[in-house]
Amino acid sequence: MVKDLAGHKKRRGLNIGVFDVVNTIIMIIIAIVMIYPFWNTIAVSFNDAQDSLRGGITLSPRVFSTYSYQQILTSRLMVTATVNSVLRTVLATVLGVFVSALIAYVLSRKELVGRKFITVYFLVTMYVSAGLIPTYFLMKDLKLLNNFWVYILPNLISVYNVIVIKSFMQALPESLSEAAIVDGAGHFRTFVQIIIPCSKPVLATIALWCAVGAWNAWFDTFLYNSSKDELTTLQYEMMKLLSSAMNQGKQQSLSDSSNTMANTVTPTSMRAAVTVVASVPILVVYPFLQKYFVKGVTLGAVKG
Amino acid sequence: MRKNASIWKKILAQKELYIMIIPCMIITFIFCYLPLGGWIMAFQNYKPRANMGYFDQEFVGLKQFEFLFKEPEFWNSLRNTLGMSLLNLVFGFFFAIVFALLLNEIRNKGVKKITQTVSYLPHFLSWVIVCSLISNMLSTNDGPINNILLSIGLIDKPILFLGEPKYFWWVVVIANIWKEMGWNSIIYIAAISGIDPSLYEVAALDGANRFQKMWHVTLSGIRSTIVVMLIMNLGWILNAGFEVQYLLGNNGMLVDVSQTIDIFVLKYGMNIRNYSLATAAGVFKSVISIVLVFGANWIANKFGENSLV
Numbered sequence: 001m002v003k004d005l006a007g008h009k010k011r012r013g014l015n016i017g018v019f020d021v022v023n024t025i026i027m028i029i030i031a032i033v034m035i036y037p038f039w040n041t042i043a044v045s046f047n048d049a050q051d052s053l054r055g056g057i058t059l060s061p062r063v064f065s066t067y068s069y070q071q072i073l074t075s076r077l078m079v080t081a082t083v084n085s086v087l088r089t090v091l092a093t094v095l096g097v098f099v100s101a102l103i104a105y106v107l108s109r110k111e112l113v114g115r116k117f118i119t120v121y122f123l124v125t126m127y128v129s130a131g132l133i134p135t136y137f138l139m140k141d142l143k144l145l146n147n148f149w150v151y152i153l154p155n156l157i158s159v160y161n162v163i164v165i166k167s168f169m170q171a172l173p174e175s176l177s178e179a180a181i182v183d184g185a186g187h188f189r190t191f192v193q194i195i196i197p198c199s200k201p202v203l204a205t206i207a208l209w210c211a212v213g214a215w216n217a218w219f220d221t222f223l224y225n226s227s228k229d230e231l232t233t234l235q236y237e238m239m240k241l242l243s244s245a246m247n248q249g250k251q252q253s254l255s256d257s258s259n260t261m262a263n264t265v266t267p268t269s270m271r272a273a274v275t276v277v278a279s280v281p282i283l284v285v286y287p288f289l290q291k292y293f294v295k296g297v298t299l300g301a302v303k304g
Numbered sequence: 305m306r307k308n309a310s311i312w313k314k315i316l317a318q319k320e321l322y323i324m325i326i327p328c329m330i331i332t333f334i335f336c337y338l339p340l341g342g343w344i345m346a347f348q349n350y351k352p353r354a355n356m357g358y359f360d361q362e363f364v365g366l367k368q369f370e371f372l373f374k375e376p377e378f379w380n381s382l383r384n385t386l387g388m389s390l391l392n393l394v395f396g397f398f399f400a401i402v403f404a405l406l407l408n409e410i411r412n413k414g415v416k417k418i419t420q421t422v423s424y425l426p427h428f429l430s431w432v433i434v435c436s437l438i439s440n441m442l443s444t445n446d447g448p449i450n451n452i453l454l455s456i457g458l459i460d461k462p463i464l465f466l467g468e469p470k471y472f473w474w475v476v477v478i479a480n481i482w483k484e485m486g487w488n489s490i491i492y493i494a495a496i497s498g499i500d501p502s503l504y505e506v507a508a509l510d511g512a513n514r515f516q517k518m519w520h521v522t523l524s525g526i527r528s529t530i531v532v533m534l535i536m537n538l539g540w541i542l543n544a545g546f547e548v549q550y551l552l553g554n555n556g557m558l559v560d561v562s563q564t565i566d567i568f569v570l571k572y573g574m575n576i577r578n579y580s581l582a583t584a585a586g587v588f589k590s591v592i593s594i595v596l597v598f599g600a601n602w603i604a605n606k607f608g609e610n611s612l613v
Contacts, residue, residue, distance in 0.1 A: 019514060023406055027419040030403070033482070034422045037437040040448070055446030099328060106325040113315050118325060125336040127597055131586030132566070133573040134342025138335070154335050157328060187320040216430030219547075223574070239432045239551065246439065246466070247555055275436055282428050290421055293428070294490060 038279075045069070045272035049265050068273035071265050077229060078237060082277070085215060085234040088151040092214035097207045099156055101199065104165035105191045126159045132223075139224055146228045151220060155213070161206045168202035169195060204292045208285075215281060234278045241271045346584040368584040378585060381568040384473075384561060389544040391477045393537055399485045401530065404492035405518055420493075423486025431483075431547035438479050439552065442466055466552060469561045476548050476562075491533065492526055499525035532604045539600030542593050546570070565589050 039059060044052055045068055047061035056062075072078045106112060107119055130138075135154075144150040176198060180190040196203070218235035225231040245267055286293070315322070341358065346368055348361040372378050403423070410416045426434060441449055444462035453459045465471050503521050512520065546566035553562025563571070565585060573582030 019409075020411065023409055024412065024415055026406060027410055027415055031419045031422045034426060034486070036448070037441050041437060041440065058448075099331075102324055103328050106321050109318075109321060111314075112318060112321055113311060118329070121329065122332060125332060127594055128340070129336070129590060130339035130342055131583065131590055132569050133345065133579055133583045133586060134339040136573070137342055137579075138339040142334075153331070156335075157332055188324060191324070212428050216428075216432075218430065218432050235430050235432050238430075238436065242432060242436045242439070242551060243554065245436075246552065271436060275433055279429055279433050283425075286425060286428060287421065290424065294424065 041272045041275050044269060045276045047269070049269035052269055053266065068265050068269045069277075071270065072273055072277060077232065078234075078274070080230060081232045081234045081237045084148070084151075084231060085278075088148075088217075088233065089211050089214040091152050092155060093207050093210040095152060096156055096158065096161070096210040096214075097203055100158060100161045100206060101165055101196060101203060102191065103157065103162045104169055105187075105195055107162070108166050108169040109187070122157075122159050122162060125157075136223065145224050146231065147225070148231055150224045151214070151217070151233075154220075158210075161209065165199065165202055165206060168199055172198055201292075204289075208289060208293055212282060234274070238271075238274050238278050241267065241274060245271060343583065343587050345580050346587045348580055350580045350583075352579070364580075368580045369588070371581055372584050372588065375581075377563070378565075378568060380560065381563050381565050384549075385542060385544045385564040388473055388476050388549070388564070389541045391473060392480050392544065393534075393541070395477050396480055396484060396488060397530070397534060397537075399481050400488035401492055401523075401526075403485055404489040404496060404526075405522060407489070407493065408496050408522060409514070409518070420486070423489070425486070426483045427487035429483075431551060434479060434483050435548060435551040438475070438482070439466060442475065467557055469558055472553055472558050472561045475552065479548050479552075480545075492529060495526040495529040496522055528607065531607060535600045535604045535607070539597035540593070541596060542589050
């Protein structure tokens with residue numbers, strides 16, 4: 001006992017050594033590196049645009065101003081973009097989760113004749129994709145160019161999500177659905193009234209993934225809907241701001257400083273404000289739902 | 305005969321399941337299988353005209369692939385794709401594993417939790433946002449990276465990180481590490497938590513110090529996870545991603561080092577409107593990818609670990 005205690009003490013003495021201190025410092029540096037770019041952007045977005053040109057904004061605004069945000073709120077394009085982003089996110093999430101869960105339910109029914117064929121039929125699409133040009137022509141033929149539904153329909157079914165949901169459903173006790181079916185409830189009712197409520201944890205994870213994916217998408221707007229301003233999305237507007245900043249490159253700072261009008265927005269301040277608006281929904285929900293975000297990863301990786 | 309009849313009976317009894325699944329199969333057919341028919345363009349000299357289907361076009365056999373393989377820009381794109389993919393793979397793995405190992409050694413629960421939470425965050429931001437943040441950080445005009453390098457005296461004038469070809473691949477690698485390191489470490493953290501604690505006790509009895517335990521117990525405990533993840537990721541080597549490259553490198557100065565196969569397809573298809581050549585490049589990529597992915601899965605299965613197929 002005494003020996004044990006001594007050994008324990010010795011180990012603890014070693015534990016709070018140089019390595020622990022260095023390791024903790026490394027972790028703190030990593031946390032700062034992860035958070036600083038974002039923090040800095042928030043500070044710039046709340047700083048007066050002209051004042052920001054002097055540089056030196058780090059952790060807090062020097063001359064507080066909400067002018068960049070007022071510009072966004074009064075810009076018709078930005079308001080449209082925000083509405084479209086919200087709308088596509090909500091629709092894609094609700095429909096995506098429902099359809100994926102439906103497929104997962106059917107594929108989890110062992111008695112289904114042709115189950116193997118149907119499973120492979122869906123699995124193939126995970127690995128074989130037609131590529132950009134044929135897909136573009138398909139959207140054109142389906143009259144989905146310059147059409148809001150191009151945001152929803154092509155991404156409705158994610159086979160990866162189906163697999164994750166299916167492996168969860170297969171782990172549910174079979175007696176649950178058996179009882180309902182014996183009672184005369186059809187498969188659809190069993191699915192809606194019993195299986196969906198029981199699968200809430202996995203469906204929450206999938207819903208978050210769907211929502212993040214839809215909210216962050218910009219390429220479909222760029223490829224299919226870029227000629228129609230009513231269909232623009234926040235991420236696409238952000239992409240336009242970024243690419244104009246990238247192309248102006250060094251000249252941007254020159255034109256910025258020659259512009260001495262008071263109370264104007266500069267490309268930099270506008271971009272900072274749009275960055276904040278485009279990531280606020282994720283930043284707000286993320287700390288609370290982190291465990292749901294993460295849970296599915298190990299779920300999906302375990303079984304294919 | 306009787307066997308057939310009983311199958312039909314079974315199917316009839318399950319008709320509700322089929323009513324549920326068939327619309328989903330139709331949607332999948334339309335959006336995933338139908339466009340595969342467009343691969344026929346790669347064997348044609350496709351010119352879009354009103355009221356003309358794929359079969360009214362001129363067939364040229366493998367001519368487009370011949371053009372493609374003679375096109376230096378294509379080989380350049382392939383080189384960029386493989387180069388950035390491999391760098392991302394090597395450094396992405398290294399940082400995710402080291403991060404998981406170091407995080408595991410942190411005793412203070414608060415520090416551990418906060419670092420973990422913060423490190424996953426960039427994964428959920430879009431590449432557009434991440435690229436915008438990266439370009440701010442690397443800016444020559446008051447960007448923090450240049451400021452730090454200037455203040456410690458490593459350089460005497462700001463480096464144009466996003467304007468010089470020699471830095472571009474590394475910018476892409478660092479962007480990927482920043483965005484995905486925390487997220488990629490999840491799987492290793494999970495594997496580490498599955499290691500039998502008695503192994504550490506045995507190692508301690510044998511007189512192993514902390515680094516020896518990290519090396520011989522922790523790292524060897526997650527070795528099979530690392531091997532399987534590595535093999536699986538090799539399967540996706542032709543997907544270097546195109547978002548960072550397109551968002552940060554789509555200008556005359558950088559296009560030589562930033563253009564991946566995906567951007568090549570986008571450029572030849574959407575800008576130059578040489579649909580057949582672009583499709584040929586796409587088909588080339590798809591076919592090689594499928595072979596690689598299935599090869600990788602087959603090898604991963606040989607290791608007796610889980611796989612995605």
